[in-house]
Amino acid sequence: MRDRILAFFSALVYAFLYIPIIIVIVFSFNSSKMLGQFTGFSLKWYDVLLGDRVVWNAFYNSLNIALVTTLVSLFLGTLAAYGVIRLDVGGKSAVDGLLYIPIIIPEIAESLSLLLFYKFAGYQLGWLTVLLGHIAFDISFVYVIIKARLAGFNRSIEEASLTLGANEVQTFVKITLPLSMPGITAAALIAFTLSFDDFIKTAFTTGPGFQTLPLVIWSQSARGGVGPEINALTSIIIAFSMILAYIYTKLASERS
Amino acid sequence: MSSDMVVLKNVVKRFGNIVASNGINMNVRRNEFFSILGPSGSGKTTLLRIIAGLERPDKGRVIINEDDVTNIPPYKRSIGMVFQNLALFPHMTVYNNIAYGLRLRNLTEDEIGFKVKESLRLMRMSPEVFANRKPSHLSGGQKQRVAIARALVTQPAVLLLDEPLGALDLKIRQHMMLELKRIQRTVGTTFIYVTHDQGEALVMSDRIAIMHEGKIEQVGSPREVYEKPRTKFVANFIGEANFFEGVMREGFVETNFGKIKVKEEIPASRKVIVSLRPERIRIGNAAVGSENMFKVKIIDLIYRGDTLIVIASLEGIEIKISVPAIHPEVMRLERDKDTWIGWNSGDEAGIFELED
Numbered sequence: 001m002r003d004r005i006l007a008f009f010s011a012l013v014y015a016f017l018y019i020p021i022i023i024v025i026v027f028s029f030n031s032s033k034m035l036g037q038f039t040g041f042s043l044k045w046y047d048v049l050l051g052d053r054v055v056w057n058a059f060y061n062s063l064n065i066a067l068v069t070t071l072v073s074l075f076l077g078t079l080a081a082y083g084v085i086r087l088d089v090g091g092k093s094a095v096d097g098l099l100y101i102p103i104i105i106p107e108i109a110e111s112l113s114l115l116l117f118y119k120f121a122g123y124q125l126g127w128l129t130v131l132l133g134h135i136a137f138d139i140s141f142v143y144v145i146i147k148a149r150l151a152g153f154n155r156s157i158e159e160a161s162l163t164l165g166a167n168e169v170q171t172f173v174k175i176t177l178p179l180s181m182p183g184i185t186a187a188a189l190i191a192f193t194l195s196f197d198d199f200i201k202t203a204f205t206t207g208p209g210f211q212t213l214p215l216v217i218w219s220q221s222a223r224g225g226v227g228p229e230i231n232a233l234t235s236i237i238i239a240f241s242m243i244l245a246y247i248y249t250k251l252a253s254e255r256s
Numbered sequence: 257m258s259s260d261m262v263v264l265k266n267v268v269k270r271f272g273n274i275v276a277s278n279g280i281n282m283n284v285r286r287n288e289f290f291s292i293l294g295p296s297g298s299g300k301t302t303l304l305r306i307i308a309g310l311e312r313p314d315k316g317r318v319i320i321n322e323d324d325v326t327n328i329p330p331y332k333r334s335i336g337m338v339f340q341n342l343a344l345f346p347h348m349t350v351y352n353n354i355a356y357g358l359r360l361r362n363l364t365e366d367e368i369g370f371k372v373k374e375s376l377r378l379m380r381m382s383p384e385v386f387a388n389r390k391p392s393h394l395s396g397g398q399k400q401r402v403a404i405a406r407a408l409v410t411q412p413a414v415l416l417l418d419e420p421l422g423a424l425d426l427k428i429r430q431h432m433m434l435e436l437k438r439i440q441r442t443v444g445t446t447f448i449y450v451t452h453d454q455g456e457a458l459v460m461s462d463r464i465a466i467m468h469e470g471k472i473e474q475v476g477s478p479r480e481v482y483e484k485p486r487t488k489f490v491a492n493f494i495g496e497a498n499f500f501e502g503v504m505r506e507g508f509v510e511t512n513f514g515k516i517k518v519k520e521e522i523p524a525s526r527k528v529i530v531s532l533r534p535e536r537i538r539i540g541n542a543a544v545g546s547e548n549m550f551k552v553k554i555i556d557l558i559y560r561g562d563t564l565i566v567i568a569s570l571e572g573i574e575i576k577i578s579v580p581a582i583h584p585e586v587m588r589l590e591r592d593k594d595t596w597i598g599w600n601s602g603d604e605a606g607i608f609e610l611e612d
Contacts, residue, residue, distance in 0.1 A: 159310050160343040162330040164357035165410065174356075178347050 021238060028231035045232040055233060058216040065127070065212060066196040069134040073191050076135075077142025078184065082176070085150040102140040110137065111204035118205065125207030133205045134198060138191040145190065149183030150176075182251050189248045193241065213237070258322055261286045261414055261446040262307060267316035269302055276302035277313065278470035284414070284448055289440050291449045291457040294467030295493070300450045301340075303467070304416050307448065309333050321413045336407030336445075337416045341423070342399050344391040350376075350402050351387040357410040375405040378442065380435075397428045404439065414446040421456060433459050454494050458482065466490050488608045491531040497605055498537075498575050500530045509607070513571040517547045517601040527610040534578035536603040539566060539595060540585035546598025553594050564589070568597065 031042035049055060080099060084092050102110060114133050123129055157179070161171040177184075199214040206215065213233075220230055262284040269277040276299040284290045292300040305311040307318060309330035318326045325333050336357075345353050351372055358368045373383040379401035391399060400420060407415055417436075421429045437460050440447045451457055457464045458478040465475045466489075474486045485491035488499070502511035504526045509516045516530055543549060552568035552575060564586055566577040577597060579586055589595065 154341065154343065156339045156341055156343040157345060159308075159330075160337065160339055160345070160406075161356070162310070163308055163333075163335055163337040163416075164406070165331045165360040166356075167329070167331050170360070175345060 024231050025235045025238065027228060028235040030228060030231075033228055045228040048229050049232045049236075052229065054211070055213075055216060055229075058211045058213045061127075061211060062196055062213040065131055065134060065202075066192050068131055069138050069195040070188050070191045072135050073138035073142050074184065074188055077139045077187065077191075078146050078180075080139070080143050081146035081150055082172075085147060099140050099143045102137050103144065107137075107200045111201040114201065115204045125205060126210045129205045129207065130202050130210065130212070133201045134195045137198075137201065138194055141190055141194060142187040145187040146180065146183050149180050153179065186248055186251050189244050189251075193244055197237070197241075259285050260319075261288075261321060262448065263317075263319040264303070264307070265317040265319070267303070267306060267313045267318065269299075269306060269311060269313050271302075275299075275470045277306065277316075280316070280470075280472060282465060282472060282475070284446060285463075287444050287446055288462040289437065289447045289449065289460055291451060291461040291464045292467055293451055293454060293457040293464050293493075295452055298467040299470040300452075300467045301418055304337075304418055304448065304450045307414070308335055308337050308416050334413035335416055336410060336412040336414075338403045338407050338418065338420045340418045340420065342403040342420065344399060344403060344406070346391055349388050349390055350394070351383075353391065353402055354406045354409050356406065361410065371409055372405075375409040378408075378439065379405045381405075396424050397432060400424065400432060401435075404436075408439075408443060408445065412445065414448060417447060417449045419451050421451075421453075429456075436460060458494075466493060468493075483605065485531065485606050488529055488531065491605050491608070496534055496576060496578075497531040498534065500532070500573070501610070502528060502530065504528045504607075507601075513573065514550065515548075516604075518604055518607055519602040520604070520607045522607055522609060529608045529610060531605045531608070532599065532603065533605050534565070534576040535563075536599055536605075537575070537577040538598050539577055539579055540588055541596075542583075542585055543596040543598030547600045549596055549598040551594055552597050554589060554591055557589060557591060568595070570597075 026038065028045055029041050029043065030038050031044065032039040080095065083089070084096055111133070114129075114136075118125060118129050153176075158171050158175055161175045162168070166174065197214055198212075199218065202212050202215060203218075206212070211219075217230055217233060220227065260283045262282070264280050264282040267277050267280040267282075268275070278299075280303060282303075292303060294300045302311060306313050307320070309318075309325065309328060313326065316326075317324055320333060320335070345356065348356070354372045354375055355368045358371055363371070372387070376383045376386060381398065381401055386394070386398070386402075391402070394402065403420065404415075421432050424432060433456055436447075436449075440460075449457070449460065461478055463475060463477055464481050466473045466481060468489050474481055474490045476484070481490060482494050485494060485497075491497045492499075500509070500511050500516060502509040502516065504510075504522045504524050505515075506524060507517060509518055509528055509530050511530075518530060522528055537543075538546060550570050552570045554566060554568050555574070556567040558565040558567070559581065562581055564579045564581050564583075566579060566589060568575045568577060575597070579589075
């Protein structure tokens with residue numbers, strides 16, 4: 001009896017999670033514009049999507065922001081993690097604490113404070129303000145992931161390199177970096193995903209004329225209900241995320 | 257050219273409240289197999305890391321091959337190091353592990369290939385079989401050899417080894433001890449070997465430094481430290497020993513079970529401890545006629561294959577006696593029976609003054 005109740009509620013949870021997604025995907029192939037009934041298989045909404053300049057533009061912006069955010073936060077987050085784990089300097093626990101906070105505080109509060117800061121500093125809202133917001137947030141995630149990787153890392157492997165005649169920089173490039181690669185790749189994937197589908201912070205910090213994909217999807221959905229074109233776009237994003245998730249779990253299992 | 261390869265002068269190193277090196281002075285001669293022996297926490301690994309340059313001493317000087325290297329980083333010192341966990345580079349093949357140090361020295365790829373193969377052969381590993389393997393596809397003993405080859409191939413002035421045999425099982429460990437000795441004789445490099453295992457130190461070393469609580473208690477050949485321990489700690493740590501407390505008199509020590517005649521001279525009326533190795537004590541008829549003879553009660557007999565360990569009680573003091581198992585007296589020994597034990601003056605491993 002208990003098993004059945006458990007099975008029932010589990011099924012309910014999964015249904016709630018996945019049925020909406022399945023509906024979105026199925027209706028992206030619907031030939032009718034109406035959401036109510038499925039009238040036949042068609043790729044025409046994907047065709048419409050390909051011709052939509054607003055969507056293309058937003059896609060380009062999202063990709064641009066996500067790639068630059070990933071590169072910059074990867075670089076800074078890795079250095080911060082290396083410094084906290086490896087260097088013999090003071091103030092490490094303060095740095096550690098400050099880097100954790102962005103993960104904990106609600107994004108809405110962070111976004112609002114960012115906006116106020118930009119207003120106060122007199123920045124023109126747009127590409128740069130969105131980018132800085134994403135980077136500031138993603139550094140923390142990169143830092144946490146790389147730090148875990150470095151902490152589980154055998155220090156004597158680096159020391160062996162030093163005793164063999166390699167200086168600290170050579171050791172970092174030839175030993176530390178290659179051995180941290182699974183962690184760095186995982187961090188890159190997470191940073192990219194977080195930035196690519198970020199909505200709240202982007203909405204707060206963007207200016208006129210700069211739209212990312214989540215903003216376009218939201219504005220179109222809010223205006224006229226979810227159109228089939230948006231279904232197609234969402235389906236593509238889901239497929240894309242699944243690929244990233246697959247790569248991530250692959251790397252995570254290799255690590256252990 | 258000085259006969260010393262490594263010299264430590266008054267080296268002090270603290271970690272918080274712990275004094276890992278408490279004013280260490282040490283000279284390691286050229287081409288010798290030198291061991292630093294001590295229990296865990298005695299500061300032996302710290303000392304090795306100070307020589308390597310992986311730790312910086314708070315005070316004192318480190319001299320390698322007549323150069324003061326105290327403030328020089330590890331990568332500019334002429335050293336090789338074999339780590340406790342071996343620390344092979346997991347993402348590189350055996351070949352690239354060994355070639356690592358050579359590549360940093362700007363050798364041509366031909367020279368590197370030649371040296372890597374030569375060093376693998378010195379380790380008795382076939383380059384054809386092993387060169388392209390990753391460390392994860394090697395056995396414990398093979399990893400060991402690769403780690404030694406990697407550290408030696410750059411021809412350092414001194415090779416530092418930090419308990420490298422600890423992870424191996426007994427048979428391979430015994431084999432590797434002899435191999436290390438052979439390798440050291442072949443290449444002639446100065447080896448400094450850190451271990452907590454007195455067996456390893458006695459088998460391999462030309463000289464041993466015994467460390468205790470950040471200090472060196474004694475330096476000497478295996479025979480010297482075993483037969484002439486200078487402190488009670490050394491007598492207890494190397495091999496086994498019985499200890500008798502007493503007061504020094506003219507030519508003997510007065511204990512609460514009688515007089516023990518001794519050779520060593522310590523000013524009279526000092527409180528002392530006499531240490532005596534189990535194998536120096538004779539038992540049964542063999543004890544008769546010894547300068548020191550006592551009646552004891554046998555508490556236990558422990559058969560160890562080649563030897564028999566007799567635990568006996570002398571006026572309540574437990575004494576350990578080790579007899580060859582083929583000794584004729586052995587048949588007569590029985591638990592709970594009385595017997596005689598004896599030894600002559602000069603058989604004692606040492607007499608140590610007690611600090612009041």
